[in-house]
Amino acid sequence: MHERLADFENRCRENGLKITHQRLEIYRELLSSTDHPSVEAIFQRVRRRLPTISIDTVYRTLAMLEQAGMIHRIQTSEGLARYESDYGLHHHLFCNNCHEIVDFTWELFDAMAPPPEVESWGAARKKNIVITGICRQCSEREQK
Amino acid sequence: MHERLADFENRCRENGLKITHQRLEIYRELLSSTDHPSVEAIFQRVRRRLPTISIDTVYRTLAMLEQAGMIHRIQTSEGLARYESDYGLHHHLFCNNCHEIVDFTWELFDAMAPPPEVESWGAARKKNIVITGICRQCSEREQK
DNA sequence: ATGTATGCAAACGGTTTGCACGGTC
C-alpha cells in the first residue's frame, strides 16, 4: 500500500503532475476498494476525508489516473463508468440484478492464443472476459 | 432474411405487440447491418425510408427488441450503446482508434467451462470476450 | 372502437468544459 502510494508520487513527478490531497485521496480510495466503485461512490467516500472536494475533480483525476495507466475504467451495461486500481490480470463477473462486479482469474484462458482471424484483424492489446448472470445472494433473495 | 422478418412478426403477435412500419424498418436495418450501429446511426439510416420517424421511437423500439431477445445491446467504452441482431455465438474485436466493432468466433473457448470460483459466485448466463487493440487499417494509416 | 405506438418537447443523469481563485512546486 505504502509502496504503491510512493509509486504514485514518482509517476506524477515523472510526468510533471502535481501531488495534491485530492489526487492522493482518490488514488488511495481506489487502492483500498474492491467493489469497482462508480464516480459518484468514489466522490462520496473521499468527501468524508476532504469535505470540500467537488465531483469535477474526481472526474478529472480519474481521467488523469487512467491515462497514466494506474487505474482502469470499466464501462458497464448500466451506462456509467466504474473504476478499479491496476491490479494484476483478471476478468469480471457482473450480476445483472445487483450490478455488483467481482474479479476472477482464469490462467488457462490467459495463456491461450486467440484464433488466427484476430491476428489478421490487427494488433490486439487486451483480451477480457465478462461473465454475466445472477450472483448467489441475489438468486437466494429471489427464492423467498 | 424473409424468414427472420416473419419470425419477427410472429414474436410480436405472441406478445401482443403491434407491427408498425417503424418497428419493421428498425429491425430490418439491424438484420442487414454488420457494423454494430449506434442509436443515432440507426436513426439516420431508417430515416431515409421513413422521413418522419423520431429518435425516441428508435430508442423505444430498440429497448423493446432487446427485451424480446431479438437484438443485443453492446455498451462500448465510448459510453454509448450499439446494437446488433441476435446472430449466433460470437465475440467482439474493438478498435480503440476508429471504434469499429468486428465479430469473431472462438469455439475452443466457447466449449470451455469457467473456473470453479465462477460456479460458486452464482448462475452464469453468458461469457463474452472483448479483445481491444488497433485494427490493421488504423495502424497502417498511422504509419504514414 | 379500443388501446398501444408514435412524435414532440421537455426532463434527466452522467460527464465535460470555461473561468477565476487557490495551492503546489
Place this chain on the structure above:
DNA sequence: GACCGTGCAAACCGTTTGCATACAT
C-alpha cells in the same frame, strides 16, 4: 512567483419520460 489544479456553474450529450395524436388490430 509561475503555473497547474480546483471548485463553481453552466453546458453538453445520450437517453428517458409525459402527453396528446395517430395508427394497428
